[in-house]
Amino acid sequence: MRGLMMDRPLLISQIIEYAASNFPDQEVVSQTVEGELHRYTYRDAARRSRQLAHALGQLGVQRSDRVATVAWNTYRHLELYYATSGTGAICHTINPRLPADQFIYMINHAQDKYIFVDLTFVPLLEKLKDQLPGVAGFVILTDRAHMPETQLPNVHCYEELIAEHPTEFHWPDLDETTASSLCYTSGTTGNPKGVLYSHRSTVLHSFFVLSVPGLGMDEESAMLPVVPMFHVNAWGVPYFGPMVGAKLVFPGPRLDGESLANLMNQEGVTDAWGVPTVWLGLLKHMRSAGERFRTLKQVLIGGSAAPRAMLQEFKERFDVEGLQGWGMTEMSPIGTVSLVRPKDRDRPASEQLDIKCKQGRAVFGVDMKIVDDQGNPLPHDGEAFGELLVRGPAILSGYYENPEANAKAFDAEGWFRTGDVSRIDREGYMEIVDRTKDVIKSGGEWISSIDLENAAVGHPEIAEAAVIAAAHPKWDERPLLVCVRESGSSVDKDGVLAYLSDHVAKWWLPDDVVFVEELPHSATGKLQKAKLREEFKGYTLPTA
Ligand code: AMP
Numbered sequence: 001m002r003g004l005m006m007d008r009p010l011l012i013s014q015i016i017e018y019a020a021s022n023f024p025d026q027e028v029v030s031q032t033v034e035g036e037l038h039r040y041t042y043r044d045a046a047r048r049s050r051q052l053a054h055a056l057g058q059l060g061v062q063r064s065d066r067v068a069t070v071a072w073n074t075y076r077h078l079e080l081y082y083a084t085s086g087t088g089a090i091c092h093t094i095n096p097r098l099p100a101d102q103f104i105y106m107i108n109h110a111q112d113k114y115i116f117v118d119l120t121f122v123p124l125l126e127k128l129k130d131q132l133p134g135v136a137g138f139v140i141l142t143d144r145a146h147m148p149e150t151q152l153p154n155v156h157c158y159e160e161l162i163a164e165h166p167t168e169f170h171w172p173d174l175d176e177t178t179a180s181s182l183c184y185t186s187g188t189t190g191n192p193k194g195v196l197y198s199h200r201s202t203v204l205h206s207f208f209v210l211s212v213p214g215l216g217m218d219e220e221s222a223m224l225p226v227v228p229m230f231h232v233n234a235w236g237v238p239y240f241g242p243m244v245g246a247k248l249v250f251p252g253p254r255l256d257g258e259s260l261a262n263l264m265n266q267e268g269v270t271d272a273w274g275v276p277t278v279w280l281g282l283l284k285h286m287r288s289a290g291e292r293f294r295t296l297k298q299v300l301i302g303g304s305a306a307p308r309a310m311l312q313e314f315k316e317r318f319d320v321e322g323l324q325g326w327g328m329t330e331m332s333p334i335g336t337v338s339l340v341r342p343k344d345r346d347r348p349a350s351e352q353l354d355i356k357c358k359q360g361r362a363v364f365g366v367d368m369k370i371v372d373d374q375g376n377p378l379p380h381d382g383e384a385f386g387e388l389l390v391r392g393p394a395i396l397s398g399y400y401e402n403p404e405a406n407a408k409a410f411d412a413e414g415w416f417r418t419g420d421v422s423r424i425d426r427e428g429y430m431e432i433v434d435r436t437k438d439v440i441k442s443g444g445e446w447i448s449s450i451d452l453e454n455a456a457v458g459h460p461e462i463a464e465a466a467v468i469a470a471a472h473p474k475w476d477e478r479p480l481l482v483c484v485r486e487s488g489s490s491v492d493k494d495g496v497l498a499y500l501s502d503h504v505a506k507w508w509l510p511d512d513v514v515f516v517e518e519l520p521h522s523a524t525g526k527l528q529k530a531k532l533r534e535e536f537k538g539y540t541l542p543t544a
Contacts, residue, residue: 009176010203013086020046023245030074031252033119034146050169051162052083063088068112070094070121073229073250076141085180086171092182093230096121097523104131105191106184126151176200185329194400195329205332205394206240208365214339222247226274231524232333257285268295275303277525300325304526305450307457311356326359332394336360336430358431366392382425385433389415440469440477447508455503461489466519466527470539481510511541
């Protein structure tokens, strides 16, 4: 028997319309590429999104057409999110920091019809335009006064494009499973793979995140996504923020510690979301400038493991709750959040920190299982670890136009293989032990490169650390620690090893420590271990 409830679709256009009706005066503040701080309201955002919806029609953009954005986090990018998806087109956000060959591959693979581009990236597109034969035209995200001289063909000025159109638009009643946005995830090998979200998955993901107990996002929140809008839709902030009427604060191109700190304090930011690298820069600035956060309450740290020292510094020095989130582009992206539950809040600070160092408990809508090498389920006892598999309505069922990748990505029951190795304890806390590719296999036992890195950055004179496997004649693989010193420090190998021996098992101690000026990072700020492994290929350990 079917339930007798209305079969109304869940649509992205409903979010901006809801915000405009229920929080019309709530602010959206953006650091623009042109330099000024721009400020308007959800009422304005909805009006301009509707104007843009008309403009897309004028450009000939039809349902299912892909519209690319190469842009920073600003109000115009927000309008693009809503206008493209709302009209049934697909918003393809592109990471401009990817290598040129991947950038070209994504645009051609997605068959993007138009590209909306920020001033910063116009030279990049001019350089690559001849390799993008399918693109019909470009729209530069600025006003007439700032339009550059450009060799881009069929180019429009964003403000002129939308200005003449009515501020009313009838959003179509799409099927909720209609594709809404597209984001490519770049692995360490091969071409990027497209993850195609739907209206339903996007709206559900917003509900799931908002339901995380204790996250407490509402009309009094001012949310700053440092995580780019080209990195899994800024983890959903531009969708769930408007749903609860939160103020949105977009940092545009200014992502250095000082600019972020000023913007946060000026605009009363309460919640900020981003990867660890960004917070390293921010904390360094706060320390050296001797500043305080006036309003910041929570930072969500995700994309890579949140170092213990970072969580501790946020809490103890700045009275800011650092929360860890784990997820993947394939998961919309949030899978788990690590929050200290009310029953644990009286425990000593170091035990609460232990909890926050885990990747956290599943958000509603995400099922998790861990399996051994043969695919047999392992117990959730906090001891056993194996590959983590997930399923849920905001998790992909297949990569976009990529049968090869799809053949390997799922188990027989349709669960998605995350490629992460993890433990799950009896309370449901998941803890990443490593990536399946990064774990160090020493004499048949596994050593977690992540745990070692976290321990190493706990040393006050180590700014950043990476651990990779180096070949060993007896043990197959042994850990090699590659690290960056804090400026002015002269800490040496013995100093680091002495420190580590208090924090990890003896047999986990790296067989060598190498100091470098900097470590390689991917376009989304993650450590590029594959690159590092390449650099240290053939490295002879002193113990070998
Ligand atoms: P991406 O899709 O590019 O965001 O990458 C997803 C991958 O990043 C995951 O499979 C993890 O390996 C890693 N990751 C994301 N969040 C965390 C976290 N909190 N701790 C450790 N690894 C993480």
